[in-house]
Structures are given as structure tokens and as C-alpha cells.
Amino acid sequence: MKRWLFWGVVIAILCALPRFLGDYTLYVVSLTYVYTIVAIGLNLTLGYANQVSLCHASFFGIGAYTMALLLAQGWSFWLILPLSGIFGGLFGAVVGFPALKWKDHYLALITIAVNIITFFVMVQESWLTGGPTGVSGISRPSIGSLSFASDFNYYYLLLVFCILAILASIWIVNSKWGRAFRAIGLNELAARGHGISSFNYKLLAFAVGAFFAGVGGGLFAPLLRYIAPDAFTFFISLEFLIMIVIGGMGRIEGPIIGAIIVVMGPEVLRMAEAAYLIVYSLMLILVMLFMREGLVIVLDRLRKAIPARVGSRE
Amino acid sequence: MPLLETQKMTKDFYKLRAVNQLDFHVEKGEIVAVIGPNGSGKSTFFNCITHIYSATAGRVFYQGRDVTGLPADKIIRQGIGRTFQLIQLFLEMTVFENMLLSVQEHRGSLLSRLFTKDDSEDIERAHEILEFLHISHLKDELAGNLSYGQQKLLDFGMVLMPRPELVLLDEPTSGVEMEMRERLMDHIRELNKQGQTFVVIEHNMDVVMNLCERIVVLDYGEKIAEGRPEEIQTNQRVIDAYFGVEE
Amino acid sequence: MADFIQLLIGGVSMGILYGVVAIGFVLLWQTSQTINFAQGEFVMVPMFLMVALHIVLKIPFWPAFILMLVGSAILGYLFERLMVRKLLPGGVLVIVIATLGLSGFLRYGIQIAWTPQTLFFPPLFSTEPIRLSGITFSPEDIWNIVFISVIIVVLHLCIKRTKLGMAMQAVAQGRETAELMGINVRHIIILVFVLNSVLAGTAALFAAPIFFVRYDIGIFLGVKAFVAAIIGGFNQIRGALVGGLTVGLAETFAAAYITTAYRDAFVMILLFIVLLIKPEGMVGIKEEAY
Ligand SMILES: Nc1ncnc2c1ncn2[C@@H]1O[C@H](COP(=O)(O)OP(=O)(O)O)[C@@H](O)[C@H]1O
Ligand SMILES: [Mg+2]
Secondary structure (H helix, E strand, O other): OHHHHHHHHHHHHHHHHHHHOOHHHHHHHHHHHHHHHHHHHHHHHHHHOOOOOOOHHHHHHHHHHHHHHHHHOOOOHHHHHHHHHHHHHHHHHHHHHHHHOOOHHHHHHHHHHHHHHHHHHHHHOHHHHOHHHOEOOOOOOEEOOEEOOOHHHHHHHHHHHHHHHHHHHHHHHHOHHHHHHHHHHHOHHHHHHOOOOHHHHHHHHHHHHHHHHHHHHHHHHHHHOOEOHHHHOHHHHHHHHHHHHHHOOOOOHHHHHHHHHHHHHHHHHOOOHHHHHHHHHHHHHHHHHHOOOOOHHHHHHHHHHOOOOOOOOO | OOOEEEEEEEEEEOOEEEEEEEEEEEOOOOEEEEEOOOOOOHHHHHHHHOOOOOOOEEEEEEOOEEOOOOOHHHHHHOOEEEOOOOOOOOOOOEHHHHHHHHHHOOOOOOOHHHHOOOOHHHHHHHHHHHHHOOOHHHOOOEHHHOOHHHHHHHHHHHHHOOOOOEEEEEOOOOOOOHHHHHHHHHHHHHHHHOOOEEEEEOOOHHHHHHHOOEEEEEEOOEEEEEEOHHHHHHOHHHHHHOHHHOO | OHHHHHHHHHHHHHHHHHHHHHHHHHHHHHHHOOOOOOOOHHHHHHHHHHHHHHHHOOOOHHHHHHHHHHHHHHHHHHHHHHHHHHHHHHOHHHHHHHHHHHHHHHHHHHHHHOOOOOEOOOOOOOOOOEEEOOEEEOHHHHHHHHHHHHHHHHHHHHHHHOHHHHHHHHHHHOHHHHHHOOOOHHHHHHHHHHHHHHHHHHHHHHHHHHOOEOOOHHHHHHHHHHHHHHHHOOOOHHHHHHHHHHHHHHHHHHHHHHOOOOHHHHHHHHHHHHHHHOOOOOOOOOOOOO
């Protein structure tokens, strides 16, 4: 009961937030929601199923281009958004095939290669993608007379989808899928020995993780109103990795904490891009060296220290 | 019709022939021992049956159906349970999660596994088996925190979870102390009475002689003898190959 | 035909550079199961070091070069000492993530601490093209090939013939056995790390005039060297060289005859082709595991 109260207050604060934020800050928080959705996807693929993906920016990009290009064809946002997820997810399933044979560093390299190739396709195939300058003039959706065209209104749409994504990830993690993901991540041989299909679950881990990224992309395009290949490079994939690593891999809270830090941190600290990239790279090293569970264990300790406080440990 | 049958099973690692033209069968309700010196190909044979390794040649039949080349997980889901020589558990999950994982893929469709919770029947059975193995007090402990003997029991318990018709055990008693070993043997015997079939790779001759009705002896990947315990004990080839080099 | 030979030499010169970097990669993997995603930065940093010493501080070439190699060696040593030693027990993925972090740290570190601009590095050799029966050679390429070949041959002899080299091989075969043979495995591993970064530093000297001296060249160089190691055969030093040459040649010829548009992507496509057709690499050895 207390738990519901806590989350109710959090959501109320998030709903009230736009009234107190300037245009730019509102945009940054909106962007955080989008990146959270993608990072949740990566957390399922890498954090739970232990399948390395350094091409989540590709899935993200596929979702974004699906949205941008089909909107331009006059399709409805509400129809395209699931398609963004599905296209992302299908591509993810294809990328998952190498994972059947390779893991760890091989898979890291293979997925980097995928990201580099998709980036080149986005830049070079301008008949489809608009080339290096990408697609602009992307519109935002509406439901009946309720329009999400303003930044203010679109914020709420993103908030809703972000919450839905978090709930969906909690559901998946607690389902038999989630348990099977963890099983193949922890010990593939044991998993196969107990009838758990590494074929099914590896492809699923990629597909589901990429689905979230695709949906994130579908929401991202209308947020910026224009997209270009630069937003989907391997370096962006690295940022997603940084998010879940410093937040905490294999924990529901991980990608949320990570996205908040990585997207909002530079704004709060008013750092130049290169400066915060140094800081995050360093954090990647330090987390691996000293705190492999990620910053989420700070939360865990707080929860232990304040037993009366509420919170969820999935 | 034998429950499990292999025909001319062969496995090469490079130039090393680990299993050579092995014809093998188990009838329903038997307990068969596979013995042989270290490196004679026993574990590799199990791994070929369950397609953890792809056999170089040969066929596997289970309940008369050709299951050669099916993915490992599919073969397991046909009703074959197995352990590995090195215990394979999900060390960072609880004992109870391990138990439920071992059965969750045996029923329902892939999609249903996203939406349905664990069967109450499975949960009950997991409790029963843990009770039966005297490790139910550990059910919320991480598998990695168990002692070796407890892990071995958990491994055994997980294999039993989906009620496999055929159970392949790779050295179930190695590294297990006397008392625990007796208990394991009793379990196997009791389950066998209830109709389960066992193939056991075993080094301990007492266990083999006590437990099994039929023994198959491997040496350099080949079957050099097969028969009842007392026949094997007096077989000259076996004595040369196996008892001669016993540690 | 003339074009072809020119491209061939250009491709080999490029490929042999990838090869050297890839050899270091494979040595690290063989002796200590370290995967270094910052390998490219281990080339980029010495480039900047060389520019700092030779051009900014105006130290004469040879002393500057020696100092640069010392700097590289220290980088390699610290890498092992401060990071790898502590991370290895955590498994490959932990190393992958941490070295991706190291790669970013060095990359953006140089960008902030020095410059985001491309720096000029004077060619080591005369750039006056050599003409020979209608074919134009760049002397730079020829010297690259000659010098790096010598380095590789010397390295090969050191590994095969010297006591230290044999100790390295023993460690690569298996730690426990090597320890039983009385080899100090710790020392050998440190030696390999230093060797790797010195090799990368040497490659930097030759790469600096061809590539640009820029903070962000490392990551692609590193990724390509990794691709080279894999398509050549990850468990073989020979494989790294073959892979490097393949990458260099494929890249050069694809750019010339197919399309320049996909230059950097082409190597990645090559990776997929090789993994599909011959997953153990072109001269690699097949391993069977569970
Ligand atoms: N993955 C593998 N790669 C290469 N050789 C192997 C592999 N697994 C087992 N072998 C070899 O196959 C032979 C049989 O091994 P194994 O089946 O484990 O014997 P056993 O279980 O009877 O002791 C041994 O010589 C062993 O070295
Ligand atoms: Mg064995």
C-alpha cells in the first residue's frame, strides 16, 4: 500500500514537472524518457540474457526512420509506433543469429560491425533515408482533438510510454521468459540440459530488446522533429551501454538510473560534450573495477538503511 | 523396442576418435552402467546422445523415433533427463528458481511462457523433491552457496523435476561422501521401482555392482564388453583395460 | 595493370599495419585472455606523443622515437597493473566493457587535453613518387612494408627462438603447465602487455603519416585490427597477419573498384562473409566446446 503511495507521489511530481521547467530542460527530460525506453531494451538483451549488443543505436534508428518515413507517407502515428517496435524487433532477431554461435568479445565486435553497416546505409542510401541530412519536418500525433504537437503535451505522451515500458520490463523479467533469459545468460549448457532452447531465447532476447529500442526510436523522431544518421552511430550504442552499466545491469532500476545520469548529468553540470564523455568512459572503468553491480546498489543500501521507507525490489 | 538406442555412434575430435561405432540400447525399467577408464569416451557418448556435441556419425533413437540431430533442448524435452560430469547449475539463482527452471520448458507454448505463472503442481513437486533430497531448508539459498554435495543433490533433483522417462547420470556419486552416496543410490533404486529408467556413468565399483543389472564397458571409445555384473567382473578384456589401470 | 599493382602495394602497406596491431591483440588474448577494445587508442596515443616530442618539443627524431616507445611501454604496463589484473577474474565481458571505457577515456582525454583538430605529422620517408616502367610507387608504402616486415620477422624469431619467447608460448598453451615448468607467469604477462603496446607504438610511427593524427582514429583502427584478428584466425599470430593483409587489401580494392561510399563498412561486411564461410578464420584452428 505504502509502495503505491510512493509511486503515486513520484508520478504526480513528474506530471507537475513541466510547469516548472524551461523549454530546453523540458526537452532534456523528455529525451531522458526516450533513452530510458531504449536502455530498458538493452538491459533485457545484455543485462538479463547476457547477450552483448553494441548496436542498439541501429534498432533505435530503425524505429526512428520507420516513424519518420511512414509519417511522411501519411500513415497514422498510432499505427506506425507498433511497427517501429516490430521492425526494430525483427532486425534484432536477425542480428541475434550470430549470438547462437558467438558470445562476449566476438558478439561485441559483430554487433559493432552491424552498427557501422547500418550507419553507412543511413548515410548512403539517400533515396530512402535522406542521406546525411536525414529527414526533417516530422509531425507529432494527436488523439481526436487532443494534440501532442506542443513540447508540453508531447512530454506527457513520452511519460506514459516510459511508464508502460518500465511496467512491461517488470512483467517480462518476472515471467518465465525473464527467468529463461537469465538462465541462458548464466549457464547456457545447464539451460540446454534442462530443455531451455538457447535458439529461442537468444533470438527473443535480441528481438525483445530491439523492440523496446524500436519503440524508443519511434517516439524519438517526433520529439526532435528531424532525424539524421548521427543520432544512431556506434557511439550512441556505447552510450546505451554506459547507461545500463553504471545504472546496474540485470536490474529494473539500472537503465532508469543510467539514463537519468547520462542524459541529464551533462545538463546539470553544464559540461562540454567531450568532458562528459571522459567522465562516463572513466565511470565505465571504475564501475567494472569497483562496483560491478552499478549505482543501483547505492539505492539498495539506502533501502536497507531506512527500513520504513518503501520501494520495489522486483 | 528399446527405450533408447544408438547405432554406430561415432565422435571425432580432430584426429582423436573419442567414441567409436557404439551400438547401445536401454530397455524401459533398466538401470544400466557405463564404465571405462578415464578418457574412454563415456561423457562424450552422453553428450552425443543429447546432442551437446554433434556426432560425427551414427544415429540415436528414442522410443523408436529417430532423434539424431535434434537440438539438445528438444531431445531433453522428449523425456530424457541428464546431468553433466561437472555440475551445471544456475549458481546466481536460488535453489527454488533452479528447480522451476528445470521444468518450465516442458509444457505450454513459447508465447504462453510470457503470460502464465508457474504451475502450482510444479511448485508442489519442487517442494516434494527438495524434501525427498533433504535440502528443502535451502530453497531460498543461492545455488552457488551450497556445498558440493548439496549441489550434486540439487542437480539430481532438477533432472527429476519434469519426470523424465530416461535419466542419464554422469558420475553421480563422484566426490560425494559415503552417507550421501548411499542415499543417492537408494533414491535411484526407488525411482527405478516406480518405472524410471537409468543409465549411469560410474567409477565406483560398489555402486555399479549394487545398482545395475547390466554393464557396458568402454575403452578408447569402443564397447569392449557388455553383460551382467558378475560376467563383467570376470571378463579378461575388461580386467586388462579397466581393472588393470584402476586408481 | 599499373593501377592494380599500385593498389596492391598500397593495400599491403595498410594491411601490414593492421596486421601488427592485430598481432598484439592476439598475443594479449593468448597469454591472458584479455580483449583490448582500446587497442586502437594504444596506437593513437603514441602518435600524439610523437607529435608532442618531435614536433612541439623539437626533440630529434630518434630520441623522440625512443621516448615515445618508453611512453607506450608505460601505458601497457599501467594497463595490466591497474586494470586487467583486477578485471580478469570477472570474465571476458567485464574486460570488454572496461576497455571500451578506456578507449573512450583516452580518446576524449586527448580531445580535451590537446586538440580535436587533425595534426600534421611529417612523412618519415621521401614522398617523391618512384616511377618504374609506367608504374608509380609511393616510397612511403615500400618502406612501410620493408620495415614492418622486418619487425614482424624479428618478433617471430624472438618468440620461436629465445627463452623468453618460448616461455610466452608456454603461457599461451596453459598457465598451470607453464607454472609447473617454473615460468613466472606474472612476469611473462606483464612482458606481453609491454610488448603489445610497444608494437602499437611502432605501428603508430608508420601509421601517423598515412592516417591522420586525430583523437578519434583509434576506435576504427582498433575495430579493424580486431576484425583482422578474427578473420585471420584468432588463435594464431600468423592469422593476425593474414587477417591484417586481407583487411588492408579488401579495403583498398573495394574502394577502388566497387564503391568508396562504403569504405569503412566494407571491412565489416567482410567480417560477416568470413564468419559465415570459415568461422575459425582463414588460417585458424577449429576448436570444439560445449
Ligand atoms: N571438447 C573436447 N575437445 C577435444 N577432445 C575432447 C573433448 N572432450 C573430450 N575430449 C577427449 O575425448 C576423450 C574422451 O573423453 P570423455 O568422454 O570425457 O571421457 P570419459 O568421460 O570416459 O572420462 C578424451 O581423450 C578427451 O580428452
Ligand atoms: Mg567423463
